[in-house]
Amino acid sequence: MRIGLITPDAGHPLLAATVAALAPGGHTVDVLDPAAGPAGAAGARADVYLLKARTPSALALARELERRGAPVLNSAAATEACQDRTGMAELALRAGLPFAPTRTFAAAARLETAAGLPWPMVVKSRRSHKHDLVARLDGPSRLAELVGDWSEEPVVVQAFAPNDGWDHKLWVIGDRVFAGLRRSELAAGGKEPARRLDRLPDGWAELALRVGEVFSLDVYGVDVIDTAGGAPLIVDVNAFPGIRGQAGAPEALAALALRRAAG
Numbered sequence: 001m002r003i004g005l006i007t008p009d010a011g012h013p014l015l016a017a018t019v020a021a022l023a024p025g026g027h028t029v030d031v032l033d034p035a036a037g038p039a040g041a042a043g044a045r046a047d048v049y050l051l052k053a054r055t056p057s058a059l060a061l062a063r064e065l066e067r068r069g070a071p072v073l074n075s076a077a078a079t080e081a082c083q084d085r086t087g088m089a090e091l092a093l094r095a096g097l098p099f100a101p102t103r104t105f106a107a108a109a110r111l112e113t114a115a116g117l118p119w120p121m122v123v124k125s126r127r128s129h130k131h132d133l134v135a136r137l138d139g140p141s142r143l144a145e146l147v148g149d150w151s152e153e154p155v156v157v158q159a160f161a162p163n164d165g166w167d168h169k170l171w172v173i174g175d176r177v178f179a180g181l182r183r184s185e186l187a188a189g190g191k192e193p194a195r196r197l198d199r200l201p202d203g204w205a206e207l208a209l210r211v212g213e214v215f216s217l218d219v220y221g222v223d224v225i226d227t228a229g230g231a232p233l234i235v236d237v238n239a240f241p242g243i244r245g246q247a248g249a250p251e252a253l254a255a256l257a258l259r260r261a262a263g
Helices: 013-025 034-041 056-067 078-079 085-094 108-113 140-150 205-217 249-263
Strands: 001-005 028-032 050-052 104-105 119-126 132-138 155-159 166-173 176-183 219-226 234-239
Touching: 001 013, 001 249, 028 034, 034 119, 034 132, 050 056, 050 249, 056 078, 078 085, 078 155, 078 166, 078 234, 085 176, 085 205, 085 234, 104 108, 108 140, 119 234, 132 140, 166 205, 166 249, 176 205, 176 249, 205 219
Parallel strands: 001 028, 001 050
Antiparallel strands: 104 155, 119 132, 119 155, 166 176, 166 219, 219 234
């Protein structure tokens, strides 16, 4: 089989290990530059493509490959849907998923005159992007500072849900669920590498798989917090995250790619 990677970083640990897992079977791997846009599809001959990029040019390339009949994991539409936190919340809540209710503002500056803000609250950039805004505000005192830095940024607001300060990182590849535990970036000390998590609360793996059905995703991440009483609350969904340190993940990705390539 011929596998195509749409990525600016073919050396990413997950992708590099997946290529290594494909090598014994004699499969060929092509790397497509996502910056090429639709023109990058000219002459492309892979049986399946893995979309590990989210830029407009990468999405345009994926759409052109799909137009030509090639399977792309994840699809351009599913990848783009995970970048809009407003649409993400609407889709999740319509499907009955336990997702944080979300309110949207055209610019952060509008928070200063908004009524009924749910203190304490979490403010995020509406569109997920590198170095985007994710901040917890416990009261109005920090609002002016945030607005000063992000005045024109479209944002979403979610009520802060009391939790134990840990994000459960659920990663799904096809029908395989992997899990890690990481201190929330909203907690003191900020981000740190995720710890391996071998056991999930009952029903959480099934919840992660249901997210894939709702969002039409093949390779994705679901961020879940454990709220009071042990109830899961989904706070984010990511298309094709960088799954690191999870034994079996590269092999699962290689097997998924081959299954889709075979139709």
